[in-house]
Amino acid sequence: MELVFALGLIAFKVALLIAILLLLPLPLTWLERKIAGHIQQRMGPMRVGWHGLLQPVADGIKLLTKEDHIPAEADRFLFKLAPILALAPPFVVFVAIPFGESVSVLGAEITLYVSNMNVALLFVFAVIGIEVYGVIFGGWAANSKYAVLGSLRTCAQMISYEIPMGFAVIGVVMLAQSMSLLEIVRAQADVWNIVYQPVGFFVFFVAGLAEAQRIPFDLAEAEGDLGAGFHTEYSGIRFAFFMVSEYAVMLLVSVLSVILFFGGWNGVLIPLPPLLWFALKVAFFLYVFMWFRFTFPRYRYDQLMAIGWKVLLPLSLGNIIITGVAFL
Amino acid sequence: MSRALDRSGAWIGWAFFADLAGALALTFGYMFSRSVTMQYPDKEKWLPYSRYRGHHFLTRDEEGEIKCVACELCARICPCDCIEVIPYEDEKGNRHPAKFEIDMARCLFCGLCEDACPADAIALGQEYEFSSFSSRDLVVGRDDLLGKPGKATTGGGVVAARLNTEQDVLVETSEPQGYNWWRNIRRT
Numbered sequence: 001m002e003l004v005f006a007l008g009l010i011a012f013k014v015a016l017l018i019a020i021l022l023l024l025p026l027p028l029t030w031l032e033r034k035i036a037g038h039i040q041q042r043m044g045p046m047r048v049g050w051h052g053l054l055q056p057v058a059d060g061i062k063l064l065t066k067e068d069h070i071p072a073e074a075d076r077f078l079f080k081l082a083p084i085l086a087l088a089p090p091f092v093v094f095v096a097i098p099f100g101e102s103v104s105v106l107g108a109e110i111t112l113y114v115s116n117m118n119v120a121l122l123f124v125f126a127v128i129g130i131e132v133y134g135v136i137f138g139g140w141a142a143n144s145k146y147a148v149l150g151s152l153r154t155c156a157q158m159i160s161y162e163i164p165m166g167f168a169v170i171g172v173v174m175l176a177q178s179m180s181l182l183e184i185v186r187a188q189a190d191v192w193n194i195v196y197q198p199v200g201f202f203v204f205f206v207a208g209l210a211e212a213q214r215i216p217f218d219l220a221e222a223e224g225d226l227g228a229g230f231h232t233e234y235s236g237i238r239f240a241f242f243m244v245s246e247y248a249v250m251l252l253v254s255v256l257s258v259i260l261f262f263g264g265w266n267g268v269l270i271p272l273p274p275l276l277w278f279a280l281k282v283a284f285f286l287y288v289f290m291w292f293r294f295t296f297p298r299y300r301y302d303q304l305m306a307i308g309w310k311v312l313l314p315l316s317l318g319n320i321i322i323t324g325v326a327f328l
Numbered sequence: 329m330s331r332a333l334d335r336s337g338a339w340i341g342w343a344f345f346a347d348l349a350g351a352l353a354l355t356f357g358y359m360f361s362r363s364v365t366m367q368y369p370d371k372e373k374w375l376p377y378s379r380y381r382g383h384h385f386l387t388r389d390e391e392g393e394i395k396c397v398a399c400e401l402c403a404r405i406c407p408c409d410c411i412e413v414i415p416y417e418d419e420k421g422n423r424h425p426a427k428f429e430i431d432m433a434r435c436l437f438c439g440l441c442e443d444a445c446p447a448d449a450i451a452l453g454q455e456y457e458f459s460s461f462s463s464r465d466l467v468v469g470r471d472d473l474l475g476k477p478g479k480a481t482t483g484g485g486v487v488a489a490r491l492n493t494e495q496d497v498l499v500e501t502s503e504p505q506g507y508n509w510w511r512n513i514r515r516t
Contacts, residue, residue: 035359037363038358038359038360038363039355039358039359040358041358041361041362041363041364041365041512041514042363042364042365043363043365043367046365046367291352291355291356291359292352294355295351295352295354295355296348296351
């Protein structure tokens with residue numbers, strides 16, 4: 001009986017997580033277009049629903065009913081596989097992510113995470129590394145020069161930025177003496193990691209921008225020079241898969257920034273429910289992502305590589321050394 | 329000394345991304361500035377200034393007679409040759425146009441016909457919503473031109489509007505004077 005209850009609880013949590021992750025891009029696209037509009041002194045969507053709130057629903061219906069086009073010379077198997085490979089890893093990663101300690105519902109303590117792995121951080125980085133396959137396969141299988149260029153760029157970009165990103169969190173792991181995300185948040189109950197690890201956060205966030213392929217590092221889908229980059233040839237529901245994946249990665253980087261550097265659900269000054277604190281911090285980072293997008297131009301490709309290898313990598317290594325020395 | 333300080337200050341700014349922070353502050357300011365969007369046609373509409381050059385109209389004098397003397401000066405000066413006038417003489421011996429046609433599809437709204445007219449008969453008015461599915465409908469005859477609205481008396485602003493598509497596509501306004509749209513434009 002207890003086993004059935006536990007399994008049912010896990011199934012419920014996973015279903016809830018999938019539903020939230022699939023539905024969250026709807027308000028996020030609306031928010032992104034509103035922020036874009038207001039930064040450019042426009043209004044953004046205004047016609048569908050109150051202040052265009054139902055615009056993402058209309059767009060979703062449009063995407064679902066559009067022709068799902070596969071180019072004649074495409075590698076059909078990889079072409080169909082790529083959106084799934086891009087979509088699945090960001091979803092899988094959220095299994096390891098805690099959203100809070102626990103809540104009691106009807107007398108039963110329910111934890112706000114699916115699993116508390118002792119190597120959660122390693123798991124996150126390992127799984128998110130798979131996502132690059134979706135992008136590379138998508139660009140390659142489409143058999144189009146823009147898509148191939150986009151996926152080549154993505155390949156180089158993701159691999160070079162995953163290294164400083166991985167190094168940047170080592171400082172956090174050293175402070176918490178654990179790779180479990182739950183332990184990392186508990187270790188920040190008094191002082192957030194950002195106080196001890198400002199350089200680590202800087203490297204992590206910049207690498208996260210590159211990892212989520214957002215401006216100023218969105219060379220993989222640079223609209224200006226590549227059409228739409230790796231998903232140039234995708235349409236309809238497969239394109240929607242890539243978009244959802246992009247927003248899920250954006251959310252993941254925001255959530256990781258909050259958990260690793262901004263104290264997770266630990267609040268300051270104002271006593272709010274922990275889950276609300278967590279949501280507010282994540283929302284702030286999502287806003288920062290969008291704010292950056294409509295402020296900065298795109299980096300040139302050689303600049304991107306130079307930032308990754310000549311600035312972020314030495315900074316993250318130096319951060320590890322200094323943290324280690326301070327520990328001794 | 330001071331120059332060296334300036335240079336070191338610039339270096340510190342560069343190292344801490346002062347330029348990027350400045351850009352972020354600028355876009356944040358714009359984010360909370362007023363939007364310049366005019367929600368035409370179903371929420372707002374622009375009222376033209378009195379000097380606006382829109383659809384032509386023909387005027388009548390006090391007796392209700394058409395002012396035009398069919399001198400054809402407007403047809404001569406028109407750079408795109410879109411006015412066609414055929415005169416006739418009435419029983420008192422006054423010249424008037426039997427036919428006065430303007431091809432709005434060719435007109436470039438330069439207003440030279442208005443300047444050339446010796447009788448102040450033709451002018452460019454305030455109407456600007458006359459799109460059509462057929463260029464044939466854009467050839468406007470004498471009687472239609474007599475019924476067109478004249479120069480705007482107030483105008484120069486945005487008023488609340490309502491889109492009416494029951495019979496024809498109409499953008500209705502109720503107020504005579506609107507708010508100054510230019511005040512929303514942020515100049516930095």
